[in-house]
Amino acid sequence: MDTAKKRPFDEMQLANDAVRDIYALYAEWLRDVPLAQLESKRLEAELLFRRVGITFNVYGETAGAERLIPFDVIPRILAANEWSKLSDGAIQRVKALNMFLHDIYHDQEIIKAGIVPASVLTNTQYRPEMQGIDVPNNIYAHIAGIDIVRTGESEFYVLEDNLRTPSGVSYMLEDRKMMMRLFPDLFRRYSIAPVEHYPQVLLNNLRAVAQPGVTDPVVALMTPGAYNSAYFEHAFLAQQMGIELVEGQDLFVRDNAVYMRTTEGPRKVDVIYRRIDDDFIDPLAFKADSMLGVPGLLSVYQNGGVTLANAVGTGVADDKAIYIYVPEMIRYYLGEEPILANVPTYQLSKEDDLKYVLAHLPELVVKEVQGSGGYGMLVGPAATKAEIKEFTLRIVSNPSNYIAQPTLALSTCPTLVEQGLAPRHVDLRPFVLSGKAVTLVPGALCRVALRDGSLVVNSSQGGGTKDTWVLNHA
Amino acid sequence: MLSRTADHLYWMARYIERAENMARVLDVTANMSLITNPADQTESALWRPALQICGDVIAYDEAYGECTAANVIKFLTMDDNNPSSIYSTLRSARENARAVRVAMTSETWESINTLWLEFSQFIGADFSKSGLHEFCEWVKARSHLFRGVSFGTMLRDDSFRFLRLGSFIERADNTARILDVKYHILQPIDEETGGVDYYAWSAVLRSVSSFQAYQKVFRDTIDPKRVAEMMVLRNDMPRSLHACYEEIVSIVQQLSDRRPTECKRLSGQLLSSLRYGKMETIFEQGLHEFLGDFLRSNNRLGGEIQRTFFNAAEV
DSSP states (O other): OOOTTSOOOOSOOTTTSOOGGGGHHHHHOOOOOOHHHHHHHHHHHHHHHHHHHHHEEEETSSOOEEEEEEEEEEEEEEHHHHHHHHHHHHHHHHHHHHHHHHHTTOOOOHTHHHHSOGGGGGGGTOOGGGGGGGOOGGGOSSOOOOEEEEEEETEEEEEEEEOOOOHHHHHHHHHHHHHHHHHHHHHHHHHHHOOHHHHHHHHHHHHHHHHEEEEEEEEEOSSSOOOOHHHHHHHHHHHHOEEEEOOOEEEEEEETTEEEEEETTEEEEEEEEESSSSSHHOTTTOHHHHHHHTTHHHHHHHTTSSEESSSSTHHHHSSSSHHTTHHHHHHIIIIISSSSEOOOOEETSSSSHHHHHHHHHGGGEEEEETTTTTTEEEEGGGGGGHHHHHHHHHHOOGGGEEEEOOOOOOHHHEETTTEEEEEEEEEEEOOOEEEEOOOOOOOOOOEOOOOOTTTOOGGTTTEEEEEOOOOOOO | OOOHHHHHHHHHHHHHHHHHHHHHHHHHHHHHHHHHEEEESSSSHHHHHHHHHSHHHHHHHHHHOOOOOOHHHEEEHHHSSSSSSSSHHHHHHHHHHHHHHHGSHHHHHHHHHHHHHHHGGTTOTTTTTTTTHHHHHHHHHHHHHHHHHHHHHHHSSSSHHHHHHHHHHHHHHHHHHHHHHHHHSSSSOOOTHHHHHHHHHHHHHHHTHHHHHHHHHHHHHOOOHHHHHHHOTTTTSSSSSHHHHHHHHHHHHHHHTTOHHHHHHHHHHHHHHHSOOOOHHHHHHHHHHHHHHHHHHHHHHHHHIIIIIIIIOOO
């Protein structure tokens, strides 16, 4: 494969340097804007973000150290028809994934049908505690972040599904607010679909999944606390939805119900939008030393006394080892062809795949099955010989812990960097909401790898964000 | 509202108020050191009261020993080992705010976050050499801004009430301490030698922003008894004990609308002693004793607020 040497698809410019139609108005505007002005807008944005406290904690750095996620002032633009394909594809995927979760925690027909191997039940993300438990509307992943990358005009791939506690939606909303503030004239030139109603849609969905019989459900957002890397987002969403932002210590369990401690005494909570992993929600059921959870929460949940969003045990469907079966799930549950393709994936637990991967490491991306946030991965083309050697040892010692994928030439988007405007690789994470219906607002978190040539867009690895514009027309 | 949220708001406001009062005491003390004749008062005699007002004399003696202007200033401004230095109190205020940013308006949160971001410009400064006055002015201005923004933008709900409650409990405590320490140390003004004590008493007034008010009200030379009256009994003086307790009682009433609480009783009792008290009686009893009782009662109310609203049992 020598595709890596070819110039990757660019969101703004075609191979012959002509500007893509949807960027035409932008390019025209950009011609009259000196670089220094863009730079000063970027600085202004940084100042505003810092003042508002839109900061991010990075694991492994001094506790409490706060950093900004770099914000890029050049938008990623998607045409209406591009968006409708992505949107349909993401909705289709989440529908199938929710059906898979319901199936796997009930009759396991998909295993009997021989489509997904029974080994899924030994996956650490499979929660036997959920077996036979009914959840309202059969919805498990109420909020799903689907990571999509592009390699050509009409070539989109799903890189991974995030069904546990996907984050980043606050950047979709804050980046938009910032762009409207910095460049109001651009919003007059373009007809851009609004995203600001996301919190309202989310709240309606959360209220819709209260247990049957609850009339005016009380919803709360549960955060691990102010030192969590995504705390800003938790606070932001709670505020936007007008619901309480609670920590484990604010909740307690009594008579098969969950209560908040308030200044006027206990108040019952019906739906918990929890931004805290399964392992930490209940020290009686999972990690006993977790200080973040609520003792007894799981048993109330199992008995239908409260709804958790997302449900416990969704990790079994977004695990990288399960990912490869998603296209088959779509066919099996929905009887449809997948609208969005998977990236071809090698499973290192299979001997043939392992052999191939070990021989081709310099051109592949290898990921830990349960890793997230860009930790524990090898990007072959960017790795040194020593790194590849070291990673080989890790793979050989536990092959089933890894999958590998070809290095995709992710599309690029012009980005403001030190040297001026330069193409940088981007991805896209739209957020699919399920509750009443399955929907998404026309927008997404767009992450950009700021280092030249880098394909890793994770914020924990120095990635930045861009506003994503979905146009109201083609 | 969530007990934890109420707790954070209350303490956030207390810490901001504490930082402001600290800045007032420091500023006035530094100013005094310019006026006082060094022959009359030693450096230690001048700066020790600032330590006594702001709390921890023992911790200071352990860490620094000798009481010098430079050391006291360092201890009370930037020392991160001193939990009540301006640095530490502002950091605590910001940490409390960060934990409950949802419970206040974004303007209020930003006023605190900006305060903390701006604070970094003072890191490493040596205020014993220069810049102390500017720093104190900055702390006061930031505290005013916080108060103004919260007052001007927040919904009049329990969040607002707990925030205000924190401000007034802390302010009552600080005013009582300032008066107690100063009154203890200063002598009544000697008709003949007057000078220094005049400045000393006007400094006390300035530390609670009451110098101009005093002149407006009494149109007379400064009389220590009237200074005490201004700071204890006058309801129209916004930093007096009486004014603080008018606010506290009204807030506590609203918070415990539907139930009888010990907070209600305690604060009401204290208010009536301030509302109907007479300065002569207080002086007969001894101002120091009166203020000591007041500080203890104020503390007890603080503990009761904690118990009733923040650490409420599950049942």
